[in-house]
Amino acid sequence: MISVVIPTLGRPSLSALLERIRDDDLEIIVVDDRPDRDDRLETPGRVIAGPARGPAAARNAGWRAARHEWVVFLDDDVLPDPDWPRRLKADLAAAGPEIGGVQGVLSVPLPDDRRPTDWERVTAGLADGAWITADMAFRRTALSAVGGFDERLPRAFREDAELAFRVRQAGWQLRRGDRRTTHPVRPESRWVSLRTQRGNADDALLRRLYGPRWRDLLAIPPGRRPRHAAVTAAGALALATGVTAAITRRPGWALAAAAATTAWAAGTAEFAATRIAPGPRDRHEVATMLLTSVAIPPVAIAYWLRGWWRWRSAEPASAPAGTPATRVVAA
Incomplete structure (x- = not known):
């Protein structure tokens, strides 16, 4: 049975x-x-x-x-x-x-x-x-x-x-x-890709449990989180320098805001193009990819940081007490 x-x-x-x-x-x-x-x-x-x-x-x-x-x-x-x-x-x-x-x-x-x-x-x-x-x-x-x-x-x-x-x-x-x-x-729904970003909190737990090589150990393909972090950082920098430029009216801050905005736009465009190219490219799909490609990087990083903080003291799961974890038993 x-x-x-x-x-x-x-x-x-x-x-x-x-x-x-x-x-x-x-x-x-x-x-x-x-x-x-x-x-x-x-x-x-x-x-x-x-x-x-x-x-x-x-x-x-x-x-x-x-x-x-x-x-x-x-x-x-x-x-x-x-x-x-x-x-x-x-x-x-x-x-x-x-x-x-x-x-x-x-x-x-x-x-x-x-x-x-x-x-x-x-x-x-x-x-x-x-x-x-x-x-x-x-x-x-x-x-x-x-x-x-x-x-x-x-x-x-x-x-x-x-x-x-x-x-x-x-x-x-x-x-x-x-x-x-x-x-x-x-x-x-067209927003499913945003909802699935919650999994980044679980990735943060696995990183805590198994270290930097956790993807290799668990046979999980590489993700885009480093790129998402770079795009999110560029967006945050563009916002901060843009506000500072508006307040101070100094050209240096305006140039910094323009550079950061360009970096954010380039990263976002690359992500959107990567998702649009293999798809049906109809109006609904293209619009969905554009909208979600703007939102996914900061959402992914927010969930990752939330998980990183929540699981900052996490330890690997252990076998029940007294269980020989290396024993091989026949059916």
Whole structure:
């Protein structure tokens, strides 16, 4: 038997997912993570109440309630292939005792008749991600050894990569399997790129925990934060020198304000062009990219600084007392 844990916020996609994975050899555990639960979810498995503190905490609640050695995490907006249960069992049967986790093959369908939008490209990046919990199986023993997901990471952002790092550090290997799952692009507002900047606070925590090489350790691609910091600094300098020039009426301050404004405009234009070029370039997308490219750098840096201060004394998550974190256990 295999346990399947699905945290949910009650998305309509949950029903199709549950129908796809219906199988006598799978224990289905749905973690209802809605803060206000006003209706009962109908599922073929068990429903447990989530702590409403984000996906990391919800997944922890799910695997701790599981009855079997292998625990598979699925997002509630994915759609596994029709043969997913059979391929899952084959993936896990082929895993030797040194294997602590097996990832499914994730695909993100993009439109055939036009270039993808910025949000569609961001979602498509999940297909190349390492150890994404949209479809990821772990041994329960491995999860217990490292204490599960770090609940200080409250968003669906980096929490899976961080867990995978600790599982590997504890002595297990991770590999990719053959089962396949589709992750559709969720409809979102044009401001979704601003909302996702909250993840910079989580990045600040990971920097505190793992040092300057945290991206390399967790297999996370490089980001644009240094450029965002430079653009934000240029904008702040342009504002400060511009105000000073207006008050003092001195040419030197006016020249400084002009130089800083030029640097800010050049950095912002480069960022916007980078996002616009691969997209559909219609009026709505171009306007969205221009507006959000102005706002993203300062918003990203503000969240980073907020996280840096909040987690200034953070320590790495530790395994439960008495747990041999380097032990490799057979199924």
